[in-house]
Amino acid sequence: MKKLLVLGIGNILLGDEGVGVHAVEELKKDEWPENVHLVDGGTFTHDIFHILEGYDGLLVLDIVHGGKDAGTIYYLEEKDIIDNDKQRLSLHDIDLVDSLNMAGAVGKRPEMRILGMEPENYTEWNMDMTETCQAVFPGYLDKARSEIKRFIAEFAQ
Template identity: 60%
Template sequence: MKTLLVMGIGNILLKDEGVGVFCVQALEKEDWPENVAFVDGGTFTQDLFYLFENYDHLLVLDAVRGGREPGTIYRLEEKDLQENSSQQVSLHDIDLLDSLKMAELLGKKPVLTVLGIEPEKIAWEMGLTQSLENAFPDYLELARKEITRILETF
């Protein structure tokens, strides 16, 4: 049976930076098939490469700066992160690419999809800005749909 790891990345102490973690926390409370796992990846994705060998697909939920309005949702694949120099990605995603390379060296590299959302404010403060609070239900719903879409490809 193929497996999916849904990883929320970010720092919940830095306002909108924590949106990926908040999303994965909400999703893991729901009922999902046994081949779907959830993890709070925090901000140290390079240290998590050892997890990847157990999964066929990796869905990352994270704040992504793309220069659009706060709350804009992005769906990116690994090639988008590597080939699109105009796409500003967080440092987490750079670490994530390194982790995927390490996983590949170990012989098991999952397919990567990133579902990102444009932050409004990254500062030492807990919770989301009003912009991201307003966009969060749509982000959560798109994450559910992406999980379902990935499972249908298995």
């Protein structure tokens, strides 16, 4: 059975920077098939390459600096990050791609997709997301649920 890792990345102490972690914690409240694993990856993406081993799919939940209005939701694939050096997946994108490369070097490399949100505040100490990001957070969760279901459907083919 193919496996999916849903990885929430971010720092919940820096406002909107924690959107991925907040999202994965909310998604853990839903019921998922046994081949879907939800993990709080925090900010240690370089150290987690060993967690990526054995997965066929990887859905990353994080902030994305795309230059649009705060609260904008982005869907990206790995090639979007690699091909566009101006696209930044939070502060952790280089480490995450490196971790994927290391996982591939020692075993299987999962297919990565990213669901991100443009932050408003990600540099000031605050455990709450801004009102702007909180307002779109339910829609962000719905898109994450849809993407998880899409992975599951693709795995069944």
